[in-house]
Amino acid sequence: MTIHDICESFDIGGRYVSCTELSTGNINSTYHVKYVRDGENKDYIVQKINKNVFTNPEELMRSIVLVTDYVRQNVIKKGLSTKRFVLRAFLAKKDRKPFFIDENGDYWRVYRYIKNSITYDTVDDLTIIQRVGEAFGRFQDCLEGFDTSKLHISIPDFHNTPARYVAFEKAVKEDVCGRVKKVESQIEKLLGFKQKACLIQEYLDCGKIPMRVTHNDTKCNNVSFDMDTNQPLAVLDLDTVMPGAIAYDFGDAIRFIANTVIEDCPNLDDVGIDVDKYNAFAKGFLGQVSQNLQEFEKKTLNLGVFTMTVELAVRFLTDYINGDKYFKTRYPGHNLDRANNQIALAQDVLKKWDVLEEILQKYI
Ligand SMILES: Nc1ncnc2c1ncn2[C@@H]1O[C@H](COP(=O)(O)OP(=O)(O)O)[C@@H](O)[C@H]1O
Ligand SMILES: [Mg+2]
Structure with missing residues (x-):
């Protein structure tokens, strides 16, 4: 089946014009499709869902529709x-379901293309960073009160830090590639972080912080921006929307957006939290959500930055020890560079803790 055939299986009117594959995403296959209806351009995003990552696309789509319906009501309330x-x-023409299954058993979906929009793969501009924060904060605010038990868990234990440590310690014990000897100091550092990094999961388990709907992939290229005004529009990429702690979204966004260097930069002296970027994201994000936060929850945001960073370091080092089976690597030792980078970032979060907490206080 062609992309044109896939489109025709959905309830979208008009005449097919063209299709371009987008290369920005790295999970699903994404196409920008152009149609014309009554002389007007109608654009769509057509995606083949990655079945290796998302093993239950039907449940996934059911969840996404629940989330987008709920957000939509609140977007209307906000006058947007x-x-x-x-x-x-x-919906598919055949059965009115929000997906279509092709002859190979692959699942496809079609979204409205956010008109006149762009996404940024990386951002350095503080205004844009603040707006990325605003978009994820607004998304969170629009999901306030949503019953998280209705959500499909697309990736079980995604941010279960203790479970990530279990896998890590197992890898160290088994040492299948004989690499443990080389990374003893990194292992020691990560074990030293363990207690603190497992606190958020403990707080969730005992109800000290509320379970919320979290996006879980708060990268800047998952926010669309108006091409002319550069104002933030919809949050995209809802495949990992699951129940979780708000500190996950805040923490992972900061981890990604406020590192002074890219995630795999091997020059560890250059790795650190850019305080201005942290400030910009926090300002945008908390401007939208601070009124919803519980008192204790407010104290876990910076802990979220530390936790998300350590958790990823644990995952990179686990994969390195296991022989680079999970993350795509470009060279031998790539996962080790990534782990070292994240360890250095976590250390910098600890070093700058008081400064970062002070920033949060300004916006809470
Ligand atoms: N509805 C949409 N409107 C405009 N652009 C979109 C839309 N959905 C996705 N895109 C573009 O496609 C890219 C990849 O889509 P995404 O859903 O994030 O896939 P992946 O899970 O592979 O990252 C986005 O970063 C964005 O540039
Ligand atoms: Mg994406």
């Missing part, structure tokens, strides 16, 4: 355009 501030999944 539903066409621009929330994704909309189209």
Whole structure:
């Protein structure tokens, strides 16, 4: 089947014009499709869902529709355009389901293309960083009160830090590639972080912080921006929306956006939290959500930055020890560079803790 055939299986009117594959995402296969209806351009995003990562696409789509319907109601309440501030999944003609299964058993979906929009793979501009924070904060605010038990768990134990440590300690014990000897100091550092990094999971388990709907992939290229005004529009990429702690989203976004260097930069002296970027994201994010936060929850945001960073370091080092089976690597030792980078970042979060907490206080 061609992309044109896939499109025709969905309830979208008009005449097919063209299709371009987008290379920005790294999980699903994404196509920008152009249609014309009554002389007007109608654009769509067509995606083949990655079945290796998301093993239950039907449940996944059920969840996404629940989330987008809920967000849409709140977008209306805020007086914003539903066409621009929330994704909309189209239904298949055949069975009115929000996906279509092709002859190979692959699952496809179609979203409305957010008109006149762009995404940024990386951002350095503080104004844009603040707006990325605003978009994820607004998304979170629009999901306030959503019953998280209705959500499909697309990746079980995604941010279960203690479970990540269990896998790590198992890898160290088994040492299948004989690499443990080389990374003893890194192992020691990560074990030293363990207690602190497992606190958020403990707080969730005992109800000290609320379970919320979290996006879990708060990268800047998952926010669409208006091409002309550069204002943030819809949050994209809802495949990992699951129940979790708000500190996950805040923490992972900071980990990604406020590192002074890229995630795999091997020059560890250059790794650190850029305080201005931290400030910009916190300002945007907390401007939207601070009124919803519980007192104790507010104290876990910076802990979230530390936790997300350590958790990823644990995952990179686990994969290195296991022989680079999970993450795609470009050279031998790539996972080790990534782990070292994240360890250095976590150390810098600890070093700058008081400064970062002070920033949060300004916006809470
Ligand atoms: N509804 C949409 N409107 C405009 N662009 C979109 C839309 N959905 C996705 N995109 C573009 O496609 C890219 C990849 O889509 P995404 O859903 O993030 O896939 P992946 O899971 O592979 O990252 C996004 O970063 C964005 O540039
Ligand atoms: Mg994406």
